[in-house]
Amino acid sequence: MEQENTTSWWRKAIQSGVIGGIIAILAGLIGMIESFHARDIIAGRISMGETLLLLIVIGFAYSSSRNEQLPISTRVTSGVITGVVTSLMIVLFLMLGAAVNLRSIFVNASPALYKILTLEIANTSLAYIAIIVIGAVVSLAASLVHAATPFWKRIISSGFAIVLLLALLQDLIRISLTPFPFITSVLSWMFGRRGQEGLSILGAIVVFLIVAGAIYNDAKNGAARRARREALPEAAKRTRRWVNWGLLGLFLLIWPQIAGPVLSDVTNSVGLYILMGLGLNIVVGYAGLLDLGYVAFYALGAFTMGVLTTTGGEIFFDVRWTFWEALPFAVIVAVLAGIMLGIPVLKIRGDYLAIITLGFGEIIRIMFLSDFLKPYFGGSFGIVSIASPTIGGIVLDSPQTLYYVILAACFVALFVAHRLRDSRIGRAWKAIREDEDVAQAMGINLTATKLLAFATGAAFGGLSGAIFAAKLSTVYPHSFTLITSINVLALIIVGGMGSLPGVIVGGLLLAGLPELLREFSEYRLLIFGILLIVMMLNKPEGFVPEAVHKREFHEDENLSHAAGG
Amino acid sequence: MAMLDLTDIHTYYGNIHALKGISITVNKGEIVTLIGANGAGKTTTLRTITGLLKPRVGTVKLDGEDIARHKANDIVYKGIAMVPEGRGIFARLTVTENLDMGAYSRNSKTEYDSDIQRIFSLFPRLKERRNQIAGTLSGGEQQMLATGRALMAHPTLLLMDEPSMGLAPVLVELIFETIQQINKEGVTVLLVEQNALMALSIANRGYVLQSGAIVLQDSAEALKKDPTVQKAYLGME
DSSP: HHHHHHHSSSHHHHHHHHHHHHHHHHHTTTTTHHHTSSSSSETEEHHHHHHHHHHHHHHHHHHHTTTTSOOOOHHHHHHHHHHHHHHHHHHHHHHHHSSSOGTOOOOOOOHHHHHTTTTTTTSSHHHHHHHHHHHHHHHHHHHHHGOOOOHHHHHHHHHHHHHHHHHHHHHHHHHHHOOHHHHHHHGGGOSTTTTTOOOOOHHHHHHHHHHHHHHHIIIIIHHHHHHHHHSSSHHHHHHHHHHHHHHHHHHHHHHHOOOOOOOHHHHHHHHHHHHHHHHHIIIIITOOOSSSSSSSHHHHHHHHHHHOOOOOSSSSSSOOOOOHHHHHHHHHHHHHHHHHTTTTTTOHHHHHHHHHHHHHHHHHHHHHOOSHHHHHHGGGHHHHHHOOETTTEEEEHHHHHHHHOOOOOOHHHHHHHHHHHHHHHHHHHHHHHOOOHHHHTTOOOOOHHHHHHHHHHHHHHHHHHHHHHHHHHOOGGGSHHHHHHHHHHHHHHHOTTTOOHHHHHHHHIIIIHHHHHHHHHTTHHEEEEEEEEHHHOOOOOOOOOOHHHHHHTHHHHHHHHHHOO | OOOEEEEEEEEEEEEEEEEEEEEEETTTOOOOEEEEOSSHHHHHHHHHHHHSOSSSSEEEEETEEEEESSSSHHHHGGGEEOOOOOOOOOOTTTTTHHHHGGGGGGOOOHHHHHHHHHHHHHOHHHEEEEEEEEGGOOHHHHHHHHHHHHHOOOOSEEEEEEETTTTOHHHHHHHHHHHHHHHTOOOOEEEEEEOOHHHHHOEEEEEETTTTTTEEEEHHHHHOOOHHHHTTSSSSO
16 A cells, blocks of 8 residues: 555656646636636736636645655655646647647637637747746645645635635625725725726735735634633623624615615625525425425516516506515415425425426426416516515615615525524424434324425525516516526535525525626536535535534544544 | 234235234233244334324224324324334434434423433433434444434333344343333333344233234243244244
8 A cells, every 4th residue: 555655646646637637628628718818817917717727737736745645745746747747738739729720629729718828928839838837836836835834824725715806806896995985096006907807916915915914813812812702701792792793784784885786786686596595495405305496486486476566468467566465475376386396296205306396397487488378477578567666655676775675585584494493393394304204203294394395495485586576577487497496406505405504605606606707607507516516525514514414424523523532 | 901902904015915914912011022034024013003004904993092094193192102123213413303303292391301301311321422413323322312212202102123133232131121111110012023032031922923914922931932933033943
């Protein structure tokens, strides 16, 4: 074993270098690098496309130098070999591209891509050398991180991560600062010049130093401060908590005013996804019933709202209700549909349940699309002129005002989901998730428990859909495809099954980021896929796991703790 | 007086005739054991009593009331609790959460605290491990947990399915002592076992099940001396 470890490390290094190279080339061939290149991370210097390439090299070099049994010099060599091999692969690809016209097969193998990959150096052999040198230097740096103490590792990883994050979200930061021209002018050196994206070099360095300073301060004084906070009397702790919650509440209340219409609209989409996530989380996370047709309830809520409130006059039921009159009916229709779906699938478990719910989602969509029901639901043209909610004569039709309706709905849903989790029915859900037969033997009524899970989940979906219809003021069957169900499911998996904070984090990550970074949304599914695979390998319980799942996935560690303690 | 009375029970799995006319009586305060080889129909009998399976023919009378067609989740309210085969604990929940689930049918906050103390005094190991994930317990501890969970429902009749399965002899001994103790506290026990020797040593009476039919029934003492039982189930020649 020992022998094998020491002789074959270079083979593994080359292997991961080849894989890294293939991934880098693939990212280029699917057009990711070119489209990411349009956005700058460091204004005028490093684009997001180049960052992606660098991250691939860094990632593979870092992981190929991870083997702790080898001496550090070997590990660094291994990392550098990986980096150089990755660079070589890119060079080989460029040579191939220069000799053969790859574009007839790969549309994205464009001159622009070659230009990015050759770092815009005209002399090809010079460009190749530059690529390999950069690969070697970057991978050397990445492997050397292993030699750093945990303190420095933290500074390096958090520093770069926050610089990257700030650079990606600089649009958002700048927009939210527009109402405060003073702050904008003070911080102008941080960002690129007008019309440029990304941070300025100075900005990036300063952000990095601030992060490093914060970590240094935390390492030095953090423990003492935490101890002081622990030592506070219970009443003071409680006040502190209330103050924190109050500040968060205040922030949420004034957010649309800071964010402006565009960002408020993004926030609203995230809110609707969170609402759906909370509902699906009850069905899948609490009760363990895999539902792949969740979009059906969203569609039913939206169409009920549409049918009951439209003033377009093309729909058979021309009742022209207000938003608030129609809202309870939208929820009720979704709940009834939830129960209707629930009854036939009571005895069906696991994979079969997933397939049936998948079918249900499609049936509902096709029903709304059908020509036969066109007089009622408008067919593929959908329903237009849907009412907006009004409060005391004020019409909430802008993203900034509709925000409050969505915020209120999210809070209600969060409260209900939270109270249900620790209730008697919540425990029953947990039990049927674990073992249906034994749960029955404990006195749990399977029929009622399952139907209640479907109904509650459907209610949240219907609520979300109803608000969605009012938000767009039009609904089309095409808005309710399978992909929405999958997005919501991915959201709760990434956040952590059964975890409420997880739903919010998942919603921000999977619904918010793609809206903010248009380049991402084009590769949304690819990025979701990568994110899910990486997560399943490294953090299978999700980013903000529920306690039970966390324990389950880290049983070995628990056991060793138990044995040690 | 007969507490549980099974009369001419026929249970099917699809077209497979699993129980072919079984009649069993359990009197109040007794320990009755059901012994037999794998596939004889022991677990099927218990699942029929608890309502997880419905007999096609026959009656299951509990204190004179026919419960054969009751739903499984109603049976526990009638005073029957089961310790399932292979323990059947909720592996991803903690020990305490498992015991909570056992009290699901009780819905009485005041009795809950004394109940759980009683379980912890019966099984001190569970108290030590009350916050541990049940799936990480040893086999013996899981058996204790499954038994404790069933007792949380305050059963008058406890059905136990192979409590000795996969346990070290010392633990088997411990579990059987506990069964006797539970019985002394007034709980009637119907015990399904492959370990016939242990089962017959604590039981009052026994039934021998073979291919879905009762082939022998007698007092435990008599069964232990029966040559066919000795040969087939006690490993004596």
